[in-house]
């Protein structure tokens with residue numbers, strides 16, 4: 001049985017672990033610094049197995065070494081956004097946590113694929129890649145799957161149509177400069193440009209860019225977790241089952257889209273081994289400029305954390 005380890009058994013980590021368990025496709029280990037908490041949540045999830053028809057093993061630990069023998073490692077450990085707090089403000093706090101976890105992954109699970117979730121997500125993926133020394137294929141960041149799901153939900157809500165039929169893609173870094181691509185959004189193959197006017201599309205794109213903050217402002221004590229946890233689980237499933245889904249993920253670019261040595265959300269084929277291929281869409285000059293601007297924000301964050309990594 002494959003195994004996924006989730007670092008951080010808080011809101012996002014526990015949701016991800018529970019979704020994975022419910023899909024009955026891998027054993028799951030949650031690791032957290034809070035004594036007893038990952039163990040308690042693991043026991044609770046196992047007790048939902050008889051009711052939800054799953055029998056995989058779910059375990060909790062406070063020992064980083066428990067990530068050994070994992071195929072995929074999801075990193076959600078760290079601080080979450082509070083109202084009025086920018087993702088970049090989390091940077092200083094979360095870099096030490098993610099670097100420590102990355103060292104443990106390098107030591108105990110050197111063949112795993114890392115799915116980075118901790119914010120600021122693109123910069124933390126850079127930290128994990130630098131510290132582990134893993135090839136770029138094995139360090140992928142989760143944000144585009146979530147941002148695209150938000151865009152899909154908003155489109156379905158606006159049109160009063162099934163969200164299952166809506167397909168959409170959001171690229172760029174996970175921040176206010178992310179790049180929704182409405183011309184690639186469809187409802188059962190019908191472009192949304194045929195179904196709503198430009199003003200509505202602009203409104204939904206803007207709501208998507210601010211989708212995380214909208215929930216932070218409502219919750220007041222933390223940030224979103226149902227859709228983020230499920231998005232990370234979706235990526236684990238694509239990797240474990242070699243589903244080769246075309247998904248927007250944050251990966252280190254190597255000249256694609258005219259960008260190099262920077263993590264940025266782009267469409268990739270996700271399957272065994274992690275990122276199998278970066279797919280280069282023919283973006284318009286304006287879309288390319290937006291993507292470049294978004295990536296430059298991430299590059300700035302990468303330069304800020306670089307001194308902490310030597």
Ligand code: NAI
Nearest residue numbers: 008010011012032033077078079080117118119121143228
């Ligand atoms: P949370 O506060 O509920 O959970 C974080 C957990 O990390 C806590 O249980 C805490 O004890 C644990 N932790 C802290 N330091 C640790 C360490 N050194 N080792 C192991 N565990 C440690 O926060 P939540 O809501 O689960 O968010 C987690 C992270 O995910 C945040 O940075 C948040 O901003 C980010 N996030 C990213 C999203 C994305 O799209 N990439 C979406 C939603 C959240």
Ligand code: 2OP
Nearest residue numbers: 081119211212223224
């Ligand atoms: C989100 O987008 C806060 O990054 C987190 O919900």
